[in-house]
Amino acid sequence: MTALLEVKNLSKSFGGLVAVNNVSFALEAGRITALIGPNGAGKTTCFNLVAGAMRPTSGQVVFDGHPIENAPPELVCRMGIARTFQIVRPMRDMSVLENAMVGAFSWTRSVDEARSTAYESLESVGLAGKANARTDQLTLPDRKMLETAKALSTRPRLLLLDEVMAGLRPTEAAGVVRVLRKLAEGGLTILLVEHVMRIVMEVASRVVVLHHGAKIAEGRPEEVVADPMVLESYLGAGFHA
Amino acid sequence: MKRWLAGGSVLVVLALVGALASPYLISLLTIVLLFTFLGQSWNLMLGIGGQLSIGHALFVGLGAYSVALLDVKYGVSPWIGLLLGMVIAGSAGAVLAWLSFRFEVRGIYFALLTIAAAEFARIMFGGWEFVGAMQGLFFPAPTGAIDISMLRGDARFYYFIALALAALGIVGTEMISRSYFGYVWRAMRDDEQAARALGVRAFRHKILVIAISAATAAVGGGILALVQGSIFPDSIMGMGLSVDVLIGPVVGGLGTTFGPLVGSLAAIPLNHLMSALGDCLRIPGLNSIAYGVVLVLVVWFLPDGIWPAIVRLGKAVQLPSRLWLLQPRKAEE
Numbered sequence: 319m320t321a322l323l324e325v326k327n328l329s330k331s332f333g334g335l336v337a338v339n340n341v342s343f344a345l346e347a348g349r350i351t352a353l354i355g356p357n358g359a360g361k362t363t364c365f366n367l368v369a370g371a372m373r374p375t376s377g378q379v380v381f382d383g384h385p386i387e388n389a390p391p392e393l394v395c396r397m398g399i400a401r402t403f404q405i406v407r408p409m410r411d412m413s414v415l416e417n418a419m420v421g422a423f424s425w426t427r428s429v430d431e432a433r434s435t436a437y438e439s440l441e442s443v444g445l446a447g448k449a450n451a452r453t454d455q456l457t458l459p460d461r462k463m464l465e466t467a468k469a470l471s472t473r474p475r476l477l478l479l480d481e482v483m484a485g486l487r488p489t490e491a492a493g494v495v496r497v498l499r500k501l502a503e504g505g506l507t508i509l510l511v512e513h514v515m516r517i518v519m520e521v522a523s524r525v526v527v528l529h530h531g532a533k534i535a536e537g538r539p540e541e542v543v544a545d546p547m548v549l550e551s552y553l554g555a556g557f558h559a
Numbered sequence: 560m561k562r563w564l565a566g567g568s569v570l571v572v573l574a575l576v577g578a579l580a581s582p583y584l585i586s587l588l589t590i591v592l593l594f595t596f597l598g599q600s601w602n603l604m605l606g607i608g609g610q611l612s613i614g615h616a617l618f619v620g621l622g623a624y625s626v627a628l629l630d631v632k633y634g635v636s637p638w639i640g641l642l643l644g645m646v647i648a649g650s651a652g653a654v655l656a657w658l659s660f661r662f663e664v665r666g667i668y669f670a671l672l673t674i675a676a677a678e679f680a681r682i683m684f685g686g687w688e689f690v691g692a693m694q695g696l697f698f699p700a701p702t703g704a705i706d707i708s709m710l711r712g713d714a715r716f717y718y719f720i721a722l723a724l725a726a727l728g729i730v731g732t733e734m735i736s737r738s739y740f741g742y743v744w745r746a747m748r749d750d751e752q753a754a755r756a757l758g759v760r761a762f763r764h765k766i767l768v769i770a771i772s773a774a775t776a777a778v779g780g781g782i783l784a785l786v787q788g789s790i791f792p793d794s795i796m797g798m799g800l801s802v803d804v805l806i807g808p809v810v811g812g813l814g815t816t817f818g819p820l821v822g823s824l825a826a827i828p829l830n831h832l833m834s835a836l837g838d839c840l841r842i843p844g845l846n847s848i849a850y851g852v853v854l855v856l857v858v859w860f861l862p863d864g865i866w867p868a869i870v871r872l873g874k875a876v877q878l879p880s881r882l883w884l885l886q887p888r889k890a891e892e
Contacts, residue, residue, distance in 0.1 A: 369756065395758035403756070409749035411814070412742075420746040424758025427739040472758050 322347040322476055322507045323368070323399075328377035328387075330363055337363040339531040340377070345476065350498060350508040352522035352539075354515065356552055360531040361511045362404065365480055368509070369401040370394035381476070396424050400469035401478040404511075406461040408453035414464060415440065415449040421471030432471070439470040443497050459490040463497070476507045483517050495521045515552070519543065527551070565873070566817045570726055577718045585718045586786075591827045592721035593783050598807030598819030599728035600775040605805075606814030607732075607741060608768030609748025610656075611670040614677030615776055615804045618648040620796030622777025623784035624684065627696040630709070637710040637785060644777035651676075652773025656766040674798070681796035695791035698784075710785055717786045724782060725820060728775070732816045744768055745814075776804070806850070810857050812864025821866045829853060 321344035330338040338360045345351050353361050366372045368379055370391040379387040386394055395401075400421065409417050418436035419429075426432055440446045443463040448456065456464060462482050469477055479498075483491045491514070498521055502508055512518045518525060518539065525542045527535040529551040535542050542548055573592070577585060597619060604610050625644030629635035655676055659669050685693050705712035710720070735741050746754040747761050755761050784790045794800065811822025830846045837845030861868045 371752070371756070391752075391755045392758050392760050395756060401756050403753060407750050407753040409746050409753070411749060412745060416742065416745075419742055420754065420759065421757040423739055423743050429737065429739060429742070432739075432742070468757060 320347050321345060322382060323509070324378075324380040325364075325368065326378040326380065328364065328367060328379065329375045330360075330367055330372065331375045336531050338367065338374070338528075341528065341531075341533045342377075343526045343533065343536060345507055345509055346524065347475075347507050348502065348505050349523045350502050350510060350521055351524045351526065352510045352512055352518040353526050353528065354512055354518055355528035357513070358530075359528040359551075361528055362480060363531075364528065365401070365478060365509075365511050368394075369399065369478055371401075392424075395421075395472055395474075398473075398475040399478060400472045400474035400476070402462075402465040402469050402480055402482060404480040404484070406458075406465050408456075408461060408464060410453065412453070413449070414445060414451050414453060414456065417453060417464060418445075418449075418467045418471050421468050422473075424472045435471050435473075436467070439467040440464075442470060442501065443467045444493070459486050459493070462486070463494070466497070470501075474506070476509065477501065479508060479510050481511055481513060483512060483514060491517055515543070565869070566729065566820070569817075569820065570722070570729075573722055574719075577715060577722060582714050585714050587828060587831055589714065589718045589721045589786055591823045592718070592725040593779055593786065594803060594807050594827060595725040595820045595823040596721070596728045597776055597779040597783075597804045598811070598823055599725075599732055600772050600779060601804050602808040602814065602819050603732060603735065603775070604768055604772035606808060606818075607736065607748065608744045608765065608772070609751075610765060610769055611667065612673045612769075612772070612801075613670050613805070614673030614675070614801050615772075616796045616798065616800040617673065617677035617680050618652060618773040618776035619780035619783065619800060619804065620677075620680060620684070620790075620792070621648040621651060621773075622780030623790045623795045624690055624696075625777065626781035627698065627784050627790050628690060631696050631698060636708055637781060638708070641778055641781045644781050645774040648777035648780075649770040649774035653766050653770040656769040660762055660765055674801070677796060677801060678798070681792050684792040684796060690792075693792065695789055697789045701788065710782075717782075720782060721786070724779065729816055729820065731775075736816065740764075740768075806854070808864075810853065810865060812866035815864065815866045818864050818866040821869070822864065825865060826850070826853065 323345040325341060325343050328338055328341045329336065341364060353364060355361050363372065367374050370386065370389050370393065374387050378385055381397060381399060384397065386397060415436050418439050419432040422432035422435040437446060437449065440449055443466050445460060445463055445467055448460065453464065466479065466482060483494050486494065495517060498508060510522060522539055525537065525539050526533060527542055527548050534547045534551060535545045576588060601612060601615050604612055622644035625647055626637045626640030629640040629643065630637050655672065659672050664672060684690050701711060703713050705716050743759050743764055746757065747759055747764055751761050780795065784795065806826045807819040807823035809822065810826050811820065812818030829849060833846040833849035837843060857865065
């Protein structure tokens with residue numbers, strides 16, 4: 319197994335609150351890994367630590383052999399890690415295509431090259447037909463996919479997805495799952511932060527479970543769902559399958 | 560393409576006006592065109608780069624003083640003065656931006672810092688004998704003969720210089736908008752965190768856009784000094800000038816290529832007209848009241864500015880069956 323990203327003893331405190339507590343895990347190249355846990359488990363904090371949006375209190379994040387825990391987000395992106403935002407953030411005055419172009423400027427200065435890359439990114443998430451639309455004309459699932467396309471334009475090796483399927487109907491989520499599978503088949507490594515267990519089971523080859531900031535389980539999806547600790551964290555103490 | 564046709568025809572008309580109009584109209588339009596250029600410089604910074612400056616007079620003043628000092632004191636060509644002004648103002652902008660963003664002073668607080676810097680410079684220049692202090696600097700009286708190397712000539716000569724500058728500003732703004740910088744800066748303007756996550760090095764891009772805006776403002780300031788024939792710290796570096804610079808793009812349309820031209824064409828003649836009317840009716844300050852009223856009306860009825868409204872109107876005329884008056888605004892864009 320080759321680890322593209324290693325998280326080692328990562329902790330983050332906000333004042334007295336420990337949001338992430340001594341978490342370690344590794345991401346295998348070319349696989350989809352899911353980071354799950356109930357509300358307030360520290361998933362998004364953990365995600366932001368990896369993406370460079372926050373600095374950890376202690377611990378290390380190693381990407382492809384380089385420590386990145388103190389790197390600013392733009393540098394983390396330029397090293398090959400792209401992220402999406404849980405609350406979709408389209409650039410309001412720019413078309414769908416222009417939104418998708420921005421990421422390409424992290425590796426090229428040619429507008430033509432950025433445009434063709436943006437088309438490819440939009441195509442891979444099924445938005446090519448709406449390239450010239452304004453972002454406020456997009457539906458929620460389309461906006462979520464635009465976030466993914468924007469990230470893809472940076473040509474990442476690791477894609478961090480923050481709740482891309484939250485708020486989607488099952489049929490819409492199934493479409494997203496297809497897109498993610500195809501991306502992973504193309505060799506992209508994906509870390510998925512998700513709340514919805516069922517989708518994670520379908521798409522992830524490995525699952526890391528956080529609870530109260532600490533890792534309580536890790537393994538293949540079917541192992542994890544059978545874990546009594548995981549069931550307890552999601553469903554409350556006293557519940558046994 | 561249509562807006563290029565419209566904008567281009569405005570420029571052609573302005574060129575014809577320069578050849579035919581009366582000296583008074585020409586000197587008024589020279590000021591309109593210079594403020595178009597200054598507005599474009601300011602517009603680049605806020606409309607595209609997302610950084611608000613309310614102290615643009617600092618950069619205008621640095622450009623004006625560079626040209627005036629070299630010319631008046633040493634007889635050096637204003638061309639050199641313009642270059643020096645660009646370097647000084649660009650550096651001042653870069654340092655101000657660097658200091659500000661280094662310590663996370665951003666948004667409206669950065670805007671306050673630009674005012675502070677401009678006021679600091681105004682007071683400093685007002686007490687500095689070498690630059691003429693409050694007495695200012697006077698260019699040699701014009702002979703009317705055109706001398707391109709010393710940028711000296713009659714009113715018509717300056718009119719065409721100002722027209723060339725405004726046209727350059729329009730082409731430059733459009734080129735920047737369509738380049739790598741335009742995309743990256745607009746992304747940064749709309750959402751800095753999201754742009755950084757896409758690899759945009761926001762810190763250096765913010766410094767860059769401010770430095771470029773400052774350097775272009777200095778060019779406008781240098782020409783303004785030549786046109787006026789004299790400069791004083793209170794007028795060339797004062798708050799009033801900072802406000803005059805931003806009226807054009809705000810009224811015309813923030814972040815648009817032709818907005819500063821349209822806005823300046825609307826606002827400055829109105830200012831002069833009201834000023835004259837005020838003198839006539841013995842109501843001092845009528846021009847300021849009119850300015851305020853126009854600003855309120857534009858913000859109220861055309862929050863995107865005059866130019867985007869013209870563009871919408873143009874599109875509606877193209878499709879008469881759509882009854883544009885009855886359509887919600889969003890659908891027209």
